[in-house]
Amino acid sequence: MNFELTQEQQLLKDMVRDFAQNEIAPKAREIDETGEFPIDTFKKMGELGLLGIPFSEEYGGSGGDTVSYSLAVEEIGRACGSTGLSYAAAVSLGASPLYYFGTEEQKQKYLVPLASGEALGSFGLTEPNAGSDAGGTQTKAVLDGDEYVINGEKCWITNAGFAKTVIVTAVTGKDARGKNIISAFIVPTDTPGFTINSNYDKMGVRGSNTSELILEDVRVPKENLLGDPEKGFKQFLYTLDGGRISIASLAVGIAQSAFDAALAYSKERKQFSQPISNFQAIQFKLADMSMEIELARNMVLKAAWLKDQGKKFTKEGAYAKLFASEMATRVCNQAIQIHGGYGYMKEYGVERMLRDAKLMEIGEGTSEIQRLVIARELGCGEKKKAKVNG
């Protein structure tokens, strides 16, 4: 056992913290209020190599590991939930599938600009009628000569409004058991028939771009099929496993930020002639918050470490995402409580953190889906599945 970060991981964490506190945190309130995507911040993050942390140098990345990437997401999320979400989605969902499943040619053409920060990527999975049940995807892709023709609709797609390419999942046929075969396609956003609207009015992470995709006879060359055509579903499950680690890191970052604010406030705020941090009612809240954050962080880093070791991390990734996201909501809620009436005011920032944190329980697999994933890993429900399939 060794809980120490390596020197590179520590340097990276320090650098990202400095950058995030100086360049991202001062804009957090403004982008929450205006809903304007902080594209300049992403340019700067690209220059520092942050958009390519977990990818090797030959593809424009920085050759870092998942632990380093998790540390970066946490620090960015600590400064701003919106920026953290778009960052995590750009790397884990937009670029990672290309890195895991792309051909050499696809990597050179599509991954390099994403990893080096020249462009943003996006992942289009969710549909109006296919959320937790991704197998119920309705978007279809039909091979016509050398091209696939894609038709369908996607919703709540992070970063698509600023993306150069979107990886879109679509049904390409049915297998022997009559189940949908789902494949993934690399679709440049300037392809004719591809419409992207960013009109959502969200509760939180308001500075993160969220878009609706409409695909009407969108034609892409058949070389744009990503990975194994039969295993599209498995591929995005693996992608989502990785994405969960980053959402969990983001939840830890948001919670840490709310806790920092609450702790500082409790030491300054005087009632009954003393700082409210002298009162056990407040102390117990702070003790629980600080403990829960650290427990979540340990789980996140363990899941990241397992991934780096090439070991299975499905269950641990789900533990991390489930616990960290629900923890973040609790911590942000208590942070507001400690602030009292001031916490309910936008000026103090903690109400924004609660709104941002809530998404962590929903995006990239709801808490309920995480529990299903864990239960499945425990071997629950296998009998029934065998019967149905048998």
Added chain:
Amino acid sequence: MNIYVLLKRTFDTEEKIEIENGEIIDDGAEFIINPYDEYAVEEAIQIRDEHGGEVSVVTVGDEEAEKQLRTALAMGADQAYLIEDEDIENGDEYSTQELLKAFFAEKEYDLILGGNVAVDGGSGQIGPRLADQLDIVHVTSAVDITLEGNEAKVERDVEGDQEIISVSLPALITAQQGLNEPRYPSLPGIMKAKKKPLETLDLDDLDVDEEDAEGKTKTVERFLPPEKQAGRILEGEVEGQVQELVRLLKTDAKVL
């Protein structure tokens, strides 16, 4: 162009200093590159990028300072030297000067940069002391440095006014806030820093005797400044307030 940068590992400026039994407690404290030295590192990298050459960073300290040296390498410095001073009793500015003097005796240098002052000890002595020992010119508090051939034109901050000085190289120049905006080490820079040379030197390597580098000063006591008292607002007519203020300054504060 051989450029050396003197760098010190210091307390993070946001750390709260605590003293126990006359010693400063640094358990769990965060450490950083002294902010003024960071300007010097940035300036050195910019000068190298424009005029060519190499940037070497040098620190006197313990092995913990390796992290700050790696940070400077990640920013873009080419190599680093860690001079260990743990064997020296009661080390002070004189000790650091002696170690650096011995280090530079073996080196060829065109320009030595450093911070104007370290935010911990705050003596601001190392730069001028070293320049004196090496018998080269020095300029402190630089806010702009331009190199032309064998000359450096230095704009320095003089209590809010500017003074422009031309010096011939080799020279030692210390950095003031405003000289530049230090870059963040990029991630590829961090990954590369691991492979850059970092040499650790001890007293034997520099041929310095422990006794010869022993500090010349003695620390008699360490204490924190008294806590700031709440202010008082005087009331009444302006004339009365002025008289009361003058009386207080004389009798209470005893500054008049």
